[in-house]
Amino acid sequence: MAHIAALHRKAVDYDGDEGDALCLYFYRNREPEYFAKILAKPNCLMETARKDNSGDPKSPINGNLCGSFFLASVEPGSLTGQPRSHSPFGRSRLLVPVEEMISRAPNVYFADFYCMRGQVHYVTLVMTKPGTFSDCFCRNHGLKLLGLRDRANNPFLFYGDDGKLRVTKSYNLQVEVFYTEDICIRGYTILHNIPTVGQGHTTPGGVPKNPRCRLCN
Numbered sequence: 001m002a003h004i005a006a007l008h009r010k011a012v013d014y015d016g017d018e019g020d021a022l023c024l025y026f027y028r029n030r031e032p033e034y035f036a037k038i039l040a041k042p043n044c045l046m047e048t049a050r051k052d053n054s055g056d057p058k059s060p061i062n063g064n065l066c067g068s069f070f071l072a073s074v075e076p077g078s079l080t081g082q083p084r085s086h087s088p089f090g091r092s093r094l095l096v097p098v099e100e101m102i103s104r105a106p107n108v109y110f111a112d113f114y115c116m117r118g119q120v121h122y123v124t125l126v127m128t129k130p131g132t133f134s135d136c137f138c139r140n141h142g143l144k145l146l147g148l149r150d151r152a153n154n155p156f157l158f159y160g161d162d163g164k165l166r167v168t169k170s171y172n173l174q175v176e177v178f179y180t181e182d183i184c185i186r187g188y189t190i191l192h193n194i195p196t197v198g199q200g201h202t203t204p205g206g207v208p209k210n211p212r213c214r215l216c217n
Contacts, residue, residue, distance in 0.1 A: 008144050022078075023074060046185050053206045061112070061137075070177045072098075074169070088196065123176070
C-alpha cells in the first residue's frame with residue numbers, strides 16, 4: 001500500500017538517526033485491576049483484542065487485527081534499557097523480556113506513524129507468528145516487513161553489532177509494538193504505582209490522528 005510506504009519514509013526521516021539505546025523489555029501499561037483480572041484466571045492468559053481506531057485512519061490494521069499494545073521506548077539517557085518512567089495508560093506495568101516475545105512472533109511489520117497533538121509521535125510495529133492469520137493479513141495488505149537487522153529501513157527497533165536489541169532514543173518518537181499472540185503472564189514482573197501523565201488511562205475506541213500535523217500526514 002502506497003500510503004503505508006509513504007508513512008514509513010516519513011517515520012524514518014523523523015527519526016533522524018538520533019542514536020539508539022539498549023532495549024531489554026517490551027512493557028504494557030494498564031490499571032492494576034486489568035492485570036489482577038488476568039492473574040485470577042487459571043491460565044493467566046492475556047488475550048488479544050481487536051485494534052481500535054487510534055492512529056492513522058488508513059492503517060489497514062484498524063478494526064481488522066487482534067493484538068496487545070506494548071511500548072519499547074526507554075527512559076531518555078538510560079544505558080540499561082530502563083523503560084520510560086511515566087505511563088500515559090495506567091499505574092501498573094507488565095515487563096516481558098524482548099527475546100521471549102520475538103521468539104514467538106519474529107515477523108515485524110511497519111503499520112503506522114502518527115501523533116495526537118503534534119509533539120510526541122508514535123511508530124506502530126506489528127509482531128506476528130509466521131503463517132498465522134495476522135501474518136498473512138500484514139503481507140496481503142501491503143504492510144512493510146522490517147528486518148530486525150536492517151537498520152537502514154528499521155531504525156526504530158533492531159539488533160546492534162553486539163547482538164542486543166536496540167531501540168531509537170529519539171525523545172519525541174515512541175515505538176509501540178502491537179503483539180498478535182496471546183501471552184500467559186504468570187511469572188512475569190508487574191510493577192505498580194507508575195507515575196501517570198496526561199489522562200493516565202486508555203481511551204475507549206482510541207484517539208484519532210492529528211490531521212493537521214505536517215510531519216506525519
